[in-house]
Amino acid sequence: MSTTPSSPKSSRAVGVGRVLITVYAILAIGATSRSVFQIITEYSSAPLAITLSAVSSVVYILATVALILPGTFWYRVAWVTISFELAGVLIVGTLSLVRPDLFAHNSVWSYYGIGYLLIPLVLPVLGMLWLRRRAPGRSDA
């Protein structure tokens, strides 16, 4: 899998990383549209869950952008957003099991993302592995 290691453009949006970015983008679109609907129609009934949904969709958008854009700044943004996602899915996933009353409406992260085929749980791990392989300054992994 040696696709031009030190490409002048992006070292992350290459090879199988592009598939990863595709899944991120689809999740970002899915989470954002669901969140827009929840804010329009049912915000007052579950403000915590719905605010969380909105925050998570913004983070997915940011992570997608950070994976595409080159440079060390966006590399750091990618780490921060992807770590946030992993923490989010673990914390919210656990909370939705032990305190279901807090999550009357599902967010992307409820029940570890089961409504999204557990992709929200698996994706940050794959994202971190990819970031480690494509760290700036390293010739190639």
Place this chain on the structure above:
Amino acid sequence: MIEWFTWVEVGAALLAGLLCVALGLAGRMPGDLSVGATLAVELLLIAQLVITIVAPFVGNHPTGSLLEFYIYLVAALLIPPIAVVWALLQRDRWSTVILGVASLAIAVMAYRMHIIWTVQIA
């Protein structure tokens, strides 16, 4: 909603998705077959949009939320064209896998939309 059409859409998207992922993993570059399959999925979504616009005028109302249905449909309509552009920016085997992932996502979304249309609101 026209139920059989939904199943055609889900089935076609699933087939197109599995086909493109398989072609890509087998090392095939994106070609007429994989791009064509993705465009066919998009055409079915456009047909779904037309059906959705017409349905309420012929007495075919959703029991679920029409707004939620439209939000999903618009999101779904965006995915195949963006995926084709993104896939073709760099042409390699992963481009074909990207097309497949997009169609698989459409299969899931079309199924979700069916549930949104037919759900019984308490």
